[in-house]
Amino acid sequence: MQALAFIDLETSGSTPTQDRITEVGIITLDAGRLQSWSSLVNPQTSIPPFIENLTGITNEMVADAPLFEDLIPEILDRLMGRIFVAHNARFDYGFIKQSLKRAGIDFRATTLCTVKLSRKLFPEERKHNLDSLVQRHGLVAQTRHRALADADLIAQFWLKLTDSFAPEVLERVVTELTARPSLPTHLGIDLLDELPEKPGVYLFYGENDLPLYVGKSKNIRERVLSHFSADVRSARELSLSQQIRRVDWIETGGEVGALLREAALVKQLQPTLNRQLRLNRGVCSLVLGGAHEDPQAVVRSAQELDPGRQDTLYGLFESGAEAQRTLRSIAEAEGLCLRLLGLERGRSEGPCFAHQLKRCRGACVGDESREMHHLRLTLALSRLKIRSWPFEGPATLKEGDEVLVVDRWVYLGSARSEGEVMDLLESGRPQFDKDSYRILSKVVGRMTPLTGSLDWPLGPLRGAVESL
Numbered sequence: 001m002q003a004l005a006f007i008d009l010e011t012s013g014s015t016p017t018q019d020r021i022t023e024v025g026i027i028t029l030d031a032g033r034l035q036s037w038s039s040l041v042n043p044q045t046s047i048p049p050f051i052e053n054l055t056g057i058t059n060e061m062v063a064d065a066p067l068f069e070d071l072i073p074e075i076l077d078r079l080m081g082r083i084f085v086a087h088n089a090r091f092d093y094g095f096i097k098q099s100l101k102r103a104g105i106d107f108r109a110t111t112l113c114t115v116k117l118s119r120k121l122f123p124e125e126r127k128h129n130l131d132s133l134v135q136r137h138g139l140v141a142q143t144r145h146r147a148l149a150d151a152d153l154i155a156q157f158w159l160k161l162t163d164s165f166a167p168e169v170l171e172r173v174v175t176e177l178t179a180r181p182s183l184p185t186h187l188g189i190d191l192l193d194e195l196p197e198k199p200g201v202y203l204f205y206g207e208n209d210l211p212l213y214v215g216k217s218k219n220i221r222e223r224v225l226s227h228f229s230a231d232v233r234s235a236r237e238l239s240l241s242q243q244i245r246r247v248d249w250i251e252t253g254g255e256v257g258a259l260l261r262e263a264a265l266v267k268q269l270q271p272t273l274n275r276q277l278r279l280n281r282g283v284c285s286l287v288l289g290g291a292h293e294d295p296q297a298v299v300r301s302a303q304e305l306d307p308g309r310q311d312t313l314y315g316l317f318e319s320g321a322e323a324q325r326t327l328r329s330i331a332e333a334e335g336l337c338l339r340l341l342g343l344e345r346g347r348s349e350g351p352c353f354a355h356q357l358k359r360c361r362g363a364c365v366g367d368e369s370r371e372m373h374h375l376r377l378t379l380a381l382s383r384l385k386i387r388s389w390p391f392e393g394p395a396t397l398k399e400g401d402e403v404l405v406v407d408r409w410v411y412l413g414s415a416r417s418e419g420e421v422m423d424l425l426e427s428g429r430p431q432f433d434k435d436s437y438r439i440l441s442k443v444v445g446r447m448t449p450l451t452g453s454l455d456w457p458l459g460p461l462r463g464a465v466e467s468l
């Protein structure tokens with residue numbers, strides 16, 4: 001087995017680009033020989049009180065500790081040539097990589113995540129956090145949430161595994177978990193470290209500035225890599241692998257935000273390899289009139305509609321012809337009168353053509369009342385009904401660290417501060433769009449009306465807002 005370095009860090013927060021390391025603990029394992037090392041680190045920033053409480057590392061304790069850059073030789077000496085083993089390895093690896101980058105060092109290591117290792121070897125267990133591992137495997141905990149103590153727990157976990165699994169089994173699992181996913185030749189290897197394991201949209205670009213493909217996922221990294229894995233080899237994926245030159249992404253607070261941004265980007269940018277969501281030339285709907293109006297239902301196009309305000313809209317169609325086709329097939333199936341629906345040209349009195357074939361129940365000749373015809377029409381259309389907007393004004397949907405701002409089924413954008421919400425409300429209203437409606441109508445129950453003051457538990461503004 002290759003040499004291992006079990007590592008744990010304490011930090012001033014959770015974002016490698018913003019927060020700093022406050023303590024490093026590393027235990028190396030070479031041919032059965034364990035060696036421990038740790039140091040507090042002066043983060044050159046203040047540690048928030050709740051993190052002081054969690055780790056017990058106070059601002060006072062790190063005030064005289066060495067700076068990270070002074071510890072670089074010690075750290076690299078322990079990490080180089082060993083597998084980087086950590087619990088939630090992306091976190092610790094991200095912090096080490098970022099901290100070394102600040103010092104001008106491009107660090108890369110093979111990582112092994114003990115959460116994934118535990119999941120793989122004990123698939124029947126639900127929890128794989130460090131406390132669960134301690135309990136399940138009888139590990140001996142020193143001071144939890146201190147770097148060396150936690151690194152020691154991971155090392156103990158590893159030693160338990162070497163006791164209970166045959167070396168070749170462990171070797172195989174480690175090889176599988178540390179294998180670098182394959183990437184198309186034109187993409188830089190750094191992409192593997194950069195892709196976030198967060199929800200959002202991703203964009204694949206070829207030689208020019210227009211994307212080849214836009215996709216969305218709960219986990220950007222996993223989904224992007226799955227496009228290039230050996231077992232997905234459709235003609236489209238192959239073509240993508242050959243053309244791709246760079247990958248870009250936008251993190252979102254959750255899945256709804258990702259779906260909405262994907263729909264907007266696909267429409268705006270028309271990527272060549274996206275098949276769905278591409279055609280959205282227009283929106284038409286059926287408007288149901290009163291029982292004594294002639295005709296009882298009419299096709300209306302987007303400009304004449306106010307989806308959300310009107311509560312007599314049925315179906316969203318790409319063209320008037322499609323709307324008419326749908327109305328006609330419903331009418332034929334239900335024995336409704338095509339003439340009363342404005343679908344039969346010519347005579348405006350007497351029996352319609354379908355009635356002569358006994359396919360219309362005769363609303364045209366008074367065999368059925370107009371009210372009954374209208375009622376049956378309403379019922380037949382009910383499954384297509386567009387929901388009316390249940391709020392007085394705009395509403396918000398909170399997802400992760402952002403809020404989606406929506407008004408009458410139109411997605412205005414996402415915001416991470418109250419000011420950004422205001423900007424969105426003032427920036428004008430995009431056109432009604434049926435993909436957004438479909439996404440939003442499913443989650444309207446989770447929305448809250450946007451009233452005078454916003455409940456704003458979102459924390460500080462993080463990153464640029466991608467408002468489309």
Ligand SMILES: [Zn+2]
Nearest residue numbers: 337352360364
């Ligand atoms: Zn008729």
